[in-house]
Amino acid sequence: MDLVLLNTIAPVAAVVGLAGVGGWVFTTWLRVKNGYPLENSWGKAIYPRASDEAMERVKLISQENAQLRAELGSVKDRLAVIERIVTDEGHRLSHEIEALRRPAN
Incomplete structure:
Protein backbone atom coordinates (compact mmCIF):
# COMPACT_ATOMS: atom_id res chain seq x y z
CA MET A 1 0.00 0.00 0.00
CA ARG A 49 27.53 47.56 -12.36
CA ALA A 50 27.13 50.58 -14.59
CA SER A 51 29.33 50.36 -17.64
CA ASP A 52 30.35 53.11 -20.03
CA GLU A 53 28.30 51.45 -22.76
CA ALA A 54 25.18 51.44 -20.60
CA MET A 55 25.67 55.09 -19.64
CA GLU A 56 26.11 56.08 -23.29
CA ARG A 57 22.96 54.16 -24.17
CA VAL A 58 20.99 55.98 -21.45
CA LYS A 59 22.33 59.30 -22.74
CA LEU A 60 21.27 58.53 -26.32
CA ILE A 61 17.82 57.38 -25.22
CA SER A 62 17.41 60.56 -23.15
CA GLN A 63 18.32 62.72 -26.14
CA GLU A 64 15.90 60.83 -28.37
CA ASN A 65 13.20 61.22 -25.72
CA ALA A 66 13.73 65.00 -25.64
CA GLN A 67 13.56 65.19 -29.46
CA LEU A 68 10.36 63.15 -29.56
CA ARG A 69 8.77 65.33 -26.88
CA ALA A 70 9.61 68.47 -28.87
CA GLU A 71 8.19 66.92 -32.03
CA LEU A 72 5.05 65.88 -30.17
CA GLY A 73 4.57 69.45 -28.95
CA SER A 74 4.87 70.71 -32.52
CA VAL A 75 2.35 68.14 -33.75
CA LYS A 76 -0.08 69.12 -30.98
CA ASP A 77 0.18 72.79 -32.00
CA ARG A 78 -0.45 71.95 -35.65
CA LEU A 79 -3.40 69.75 -34.71
CA ALA A 80 -4.93 72.57 -32.67
CA VAL A 81 -4.69 74.89 -35.70
CA ILE A 82 -6.26 72.26 -37.97
CA GLU A 83 -9.08 71.64 -35.47
CA ARG A 84 -9.76 75.36 -35.28
CA ILE A 85 -9.91 75.62 -39.08
CA VAL A 86 -12.18 72.59 -39.45
CA THR A 87 -14.61 73.65 -36.73
CA ASP A 88 -14.61 77.32 -37.75
CA GLU A 89 -17.60 78.65 -39.65
CA GLY A 90 -16.96 78.94 -43.37
CA HIS A 91 -17.94 82.61 -43.80
CA ARG A 92 -15.79 83.75 -40.91
CA LEU A 93 -12.78 81.94 -42.36
CA SER A 94 -13.35 83.42 -45.79
CA HIS A 95 -13.56 86.94 -44.26
CA GLU A 96 -10.27 86.41 -42.45
CA ILE A 97 -8.60 85.18 -45.66
CA GLU A 98 -9.90 88.19 -47.57
CA ALA A 99 -8.65 90.50 -44.81
CA LEU A 100 -5.20 88.99 -45.17
CA ARG A 101 -5.24 89.50 -48.93
CA ARG A 102 -5.98 93.23 -48.65
CA PRO A 103 -2.87 95.39 -48.51
CA ALA A 104 -2.12 96.94 -45.15
CA ASN A 105 -2.36 100.75 -45.06
Missing part, protein backbone atom coordinates in the same frame (compact mmCIF):
# COMPACT_ATOMS: atom_id res chain seq x y z
CA ASP A 2 2.74 2.46 0.94
CA LEU A 3 4.70 1.64 -2.20
CA VAL A 4 1.67 2.24 -4.41
CA LEU A 5 1.03 5.58 -2.72
CA LEU A 6 4.69 6.56 -3.11
CA ASN A 7 4.68 5.58 -6.79
CA THR A 8 1.59 7.75 -7.29
CA ILE A 9 2.82 10.82 -5.39
CA ALA A 10 6.47 10.83 -6.53
CA PRO A 11 5.82 11.73 -10.21
CA VAL A 12 3.36 14.44 -9.20
CA ALA A 13 5.86 15.91 -6.72
CA ALA A 14 8.60 15.80 -9.36
CA VAL A 15 6.43 17.61 -11.91
CA VAL A 16 5.42 20.27 -9.37
CA GLY A 17 9.07 20.76 -8.37
CA LEU A 18 10.24 21.05 -11.97
CA ALA A 19 7.41 23.48 -12.75
CA GLY A 20 8.45 25.64 -9.80
CA VAL A 21 12.10 25.71 -10.84
CA GLY A 22 11.11 26.35 -14.47
CA GLY A 23 8.86 29.23 -13.41
CA TRP A 24 11.64 30.76 -11.31
CA VAL A 25 14.09 30.55 -14.24
CA PHE A 26 11.51 32.07 -16.59
CA THR A 27 10.67 35.01 -14.30
CA THR A 28 14.37 35.67 -13.70
CA TRP A 29 14.96 35.68 -17.46
CA LEU A 30 12.06 38.13 -17.96
CA ARG A 31 13.45 40.44 -15.27
CA VAL A 32 16.91 40.46 -16.84
CA LYS A 33 15.52 40.90 -20.35
CA ASN A 34 13.36 43.89 -19.35
CA GLY A 35 15.97 45.59 -17.19
CA TYR A 36 14.49 44.95 -13.76
CA PRO A 37 16.98 44.44 -10.94
CA LEU A 38 17.46 40.97 -9.54
CA GLU A 39 16.85 40.31 -5.86
CA ASN A 40 18.92 38.49 -3.28
CA SER A 41 17.47 36.04 -0.76
CA TRP A 42 16.35 38.92 1.49
CA GLY A 43 14.43 40.68 -1.29
CA LYS A 44 17.00 43.46 -1.67
CA ALA A 45 17.67 44.58 -5.25
CA ILE A 46 20.98 43.61 -6.79
CA TYR A 47 21.91 46.21 -9.39
CA PRO A 48 24.43 45.43 -12.10
Whole structure:
Protein backbone atom coordinates (compact mmCIF):
# COMPACT_ATOMS: atom_id res chain seq x y z
CA MET A 1 0.00 0.00 0.00
CA ASP A 2 2.74 2.46 0.94
CA LEU A 3 4.70 1.64 -2.20
CA VAL A 4 1.67 2.24 -4.41
CA LEU A 5 1.03 5.58 -2.72
CA LEU A 6 4.69 6.56 -3.11
CA ASN A 7 4.68 5.58 -6.79
CA THR A 8 1.59 7.75 -7.29
CA ILE A 9 2.82 10.82 -5.39
CA ALA A 10 6.47 10.83 -6.53
CA PRO A 11 5.82 11.73 -10.21
CA VAL A 12 3.36 14.44 -9.20
CA ALA A 13 5.86 15.91 -6.72
CA ALA A 14 8.60 15.80 -9.36
CA VAL A 15 6.43 17.61 -11.91
CA VAL A 16 5.42 20.27 -9.37
CA GLY A 17 9.07 20.76 -8.37
CA LEU A 18 10.24 21.05 -11.97
CA ALA A 19 7.41 23.48 -12.75
CA GLY A 20 8.45 25.64 -9.80
CA VAL A 21 12.10 25.71 -10.84
CA GLY A 22 11.11 26.35 -14.47
CA GLY A 23 8.86 29.23 -13.41
CA TRP A 24 11.64 30.76 -11.31
CA VAL A 25 14.09 30.55 -14.24
CA PHE A 26 11.51 32.07 -16.59
CA THR A 27 10.67 35.01 -14.30
CA THR A 28 14.37 35.67 -13.70
CA TRP A 29 14.96 35.68 -17.46
CA LEU A 30 12.06 38.13 -17.96
CA ARG A 31 13.45 40.44 -15.27
CA VAL A 32 16.91 40.46 -16.84
CA LYS A 33 15.52 40.90 -20.35
CA ASN A 34 13.36 43.89 -19.35
CA GLY A 35 15.97 45.59 -17.19
CA TYR A 36 14.49 44.95 -13.76
CA PRO A 37 16.98 44.44 -10.94
CA LEU A 38 17.46 40.97 -9.54
CA GLU A 39 16.85 40.31 -5.86
CA ASN A 40 18.92 38.49 -3.28
CA SER A 41 17.47 36.04 -0.76
CA TRP A 42 16.35 38.92 1.49
CA GLY A 43 14.43 40.68 -1.29
CA LYS A 44 17.00 43.46 -1.67
CA ALA A 45 17.67 44.58 -5.25
CA ILE A 46 20.98 43.61 -6.79
CA TYR A 47 21.91 46.21 -9.39
CA PRO A 48 24.43 45.43 -12.10
CA ARG A 49 27.53 47.56 -12.36
CA ALA A 50 27.13 50.58 -14.59
CA SER A 51 29.33 50.36 -17.64
CA ASP A 52 30.35 53.11 -20.03
CA GLU A 53 28.30 51.45 -22.76
CA ALA A 54 25.18 51.44 -20.60
CA MET A 55 25.67 55.09 -19.64
CA GLU A 56 26.11 56.08 -23.29
CA ARG A 57 22.96 54.16 -24.17
CA VAL A 58 20.99 55.98 -21.45
CA LYS A 59 22.33 59.30 -22.74
CA LEU A 60 21.27 58.53 -26.32
CA ILE A 61 17.82 57.38 -25.22
CA SER A 62 17.41 60.56 -23.15
CA GLN A 63 18.32 62.72 -26.14
CA GLU A 64 15.90 60.83 -28.37
CA ASN A 65 13.20 61.22 -25.72
CA ALA A 66 13.73 65.00 -25.64
CA GLN A 67 13.56 65.19 -29.46
CA LEU A 68 10.36 63.15 -29.56
CA ARG A 69 8.77 65.33 -26.88
CA ALA A 70 9.61 68.47 -28.87
CA GLU A 71 8.19 66.92 -32.03
CA LEU A 72 5.05 65.88 -30.17
CA GLY A 73 4.57 69.45 -28.95
CA SER A 74 4.87 70.71 -32.52
CA VAL A 75 2.35 68.14 -33.75
CA LYS A 76 -0.08 69.12 -30.98
CA ASP A 77 0.18 72.79 -32.00
CA ARG A 78 -0.45 71.95 -35.65
CA LEU A 79 -3.40 69.75 -34.71
CA ALA A 80 -4.93 72.57 -32.67
CA VAL A 81 -4.69 74.89 -35.70
CA ILE A 82 -6.26 72.26 -37.97
CA GLU A 83 -9.08 71.64 -35.47
CA ARG A 84 -9.76 75.36 -35.28
CA ILE A 85 -9.91 75.62 -39.08
CA VAL A 86 -12.18 72.59 -39.45
CA THR A 87 -14.61 73.65 -36.73
CA ASP A 88 -14.61 77.32 -37.75
CA GLU A 89 -17.60 78.65 -39.65
CA GLY A 90 -16.96 78.94 -43.37
CA HIS A 91 -17.94 82.61 -43.80
CA ARG A 92 -15.79 83.75 -40.91
CA LEU A 93 -12.78 81.94 -42.36
CA SER A 94 -13.35 83.42 -45.79
CA HIS A 95 -13.56 86.94 -44.26
CA GLU A 96 -10.27 86.41 -42.45
CA ILE A 97 -8.60 85.18 -45.66
CA GLU A 98 -9.90 88.19 -47.57
CA ALA A 99 -8.65 90.50 -44.81
CA LEU A 100 -5.20 88.99 -45.17
CA ARG A 101 -5.24 89.50 -48.93
CA ARG A 102 -5.98 93.23 -48.65
CA PRO A 103 -2.87 95.39 -48.51
CA ALA A 104 -2.12 96.94 -45.15
CA ASN A 105 -2.36 100.75 -45.06
